[in-house]
Amino acid sequence: MKQEILEAVKKAKEQTKPRNFTQSIDVVINIKDLDVNKPENRFDEEVSLPNGRGKDVKIAFIADGELAVQAENAGADLIITKKELEDLGKDRKEAKKLANRHNFFVAQADMMPLVGRFLGPVLGPRKKMPKPVPASAKPEPILERLRSTVKVRIKDQPVIQTLVGTQEMDEELIAGNIEAVLSILDRNLEKGRSQIKSMYIKTTMGPVVRVI
Known part of the structure; x- marks a missing residue:
């Protein structure tokens, strides 16, 4: 074939x-x-x-602290912190735009309950719920695979x-x-x-x- x-x-x-x-x-x-x-x-x-x-792949990383810094340095297209996550929960229009703009989402595992609460209604129907990763994860190989x-x-x-x-x-x-x-x-x-x-x-x- x-x-x-x-x-x-x-x-x-x-x-x-x-x-x-x-x-x-x-x-x-x-x-x-x-x-x-x-x-x-x-x-x-x-x-x-x-x-x-x-083709370019847009990847958003939902993280705080050290993981957020490492993900940014590794070339993630967007970093969403805990505070920004809460803001997106109040702004459905912006959340939808963000969901449509990015191909994949990755989230720090301990932030998943907040992700479900604030972004779940937007990401769920688009089949874009984030992959949870531990706070100690190395972002480079994750981003490389998703690309x-x-x-x-x-x-x-x-x-x-x-x-x-x-x-x-x-x-x-x-x-x-x-x-x-x-x-x-x-x-x-x-x-x-x-x-x-x-x-x-x-x-x-x-x-x-x-x-x-």
Whole structure:
């Protein structure tokens, strides 16, 4: 299947018109023989793409004290302190903006009850509740991993759509990322990737190209 993936990625890149921004490349996978009404058939996982996302990822760190300082030094896009967390709880509009602007949230474990109280109503529905980390955690490896992470989920339809790179990335690198996404199917589906009904590659604004 690797050859088919490579050819489809190449075709998707060739067929997209030039835009004044770097377009993302997504893989769309339709799954057969899967009853999504059964909770055990739904999943929501994070995949670390071996060749990166090719795009900037915005990460907010909710922390105080030493962890906040280290997270800032490590390049987190936003630091939210305990006081700022409480302020966001009173300003739902700002909280929503912040939730939409950032891809991932990480929180100091002992601040999670406050996060749930003040940001939970905004982050929960967006599937962006923070990953708790101890106050002694080292932010660098956490940020590095999240910068190459995408979500792979099946919810109310037997379809997966996720980012696997950008149009500027080499086809081989994108194919490697798609392979990482397919390995999630092997783990979560009874018959693994043999349950793929069809698979497509598409750029943000370009046409859909069928792989299988």
